[in-house]
Amino acid sequence: xxxxxxxxxxxxxxxxxxxxxxxxxxxxxxxxxxxxxxxxxxxxxxxxxxxxxxxxxxxxxxxxxxxxxxxxxxxxxxxxxxxxxxxxxxxxxxxxxxxxxxxxxxxxxxxxxxxxxxxxxxxxxxxxxxxxxxxxxxxxxxxxxx
Numbered sequence: 271x272x273x274x275x276x277x278x279x280x281x282x283x284x285x286x287x288x289x290x291x292x293x294x295x296x297x298x299x300x301x302x303x304x305x306x307x308x309x310x311x312x313x314x315x316x317x318x319x320x321x322x323x324x325x326x327x328x329x330x331x332x333x334x335x336x337x338x339x340x341x342x343x344x345x346x347x348x349x350x351x352x353x354x355x356x357x358x359x360x361x362x363x364x365x366x367x368x369x370x371x372x373x374x375x376x377x378x379x380x381x382x383x384x385x386x387x388x389x390x391x392x393x394x395x396x397x398x399x400x401x402x403x404x405x406x407x408x409x410x411x412x413x414x415x416x
Contacts, residue, residue: 271391274298274334277343277402278326281410282319289315292326293406296333308333323349324379331386340392343400350396358384 275297282290295309312325323346344350352358358380361368366377374380 271337271339272298273339273341275341275343275400276327276330277400277406278323278330279345279403279406279410280319280322280326282317282322285318285320287316287318289313290317290319290322291410292322293410294326294330295402295406296330297402298338319346320348321376321379324376324383328379328382328386331383331390334386334390337389338391340387340390342392342394343398343402344394344396347396350394352380353392354394 275295277295277297278292280290280292282288290313292312292314293309294312295307297305297307300306310329312322312329314322314325323344327342327349342350342353361374361377361380362384366374366381368374
């Protein structure tokens with residue numbers, strides 16, 4: 271099973287809604303033993319760090335064409351906790367209501383992520399140093415309008 275590292279960071283920090291960018295990178299070893307990296311930007315208005323990170327993960331997962339062992343490098347505590355604790359499974363079982371019996375925010379994106387993750391094993395690395403961290407932060411800072 272191929273191992274794929276997925277790195278995700280956003281220009282937004284915290285729950286305040288505003289315009290922001292997300293950058294994700296997929297890194298893997300090719301059949302010829304070479305390292306390959308693929309990345310993409312996502313820019314949204316009136317969004318939050320959590321929503322941008324979710325969109326980045328969903329977009330990254332859509333690139334995978336076979337079951338993989340994923341290492342998810344995240345800066346978003348909410349997403350890391352939700353994935354590690356598989357909250358999405360509990361939400362699905364509760365008809366996409368959270369523990370407070372309120373609708374889950376971004377339920378459509380979570381449904382998609384649950385479906386896309388189904389074929390993969392994954393491990394979450396929260397706020398741990400990695401090869402792309404400083405570069406991603408510089409890039410995100412340069413793209414940020416405010």
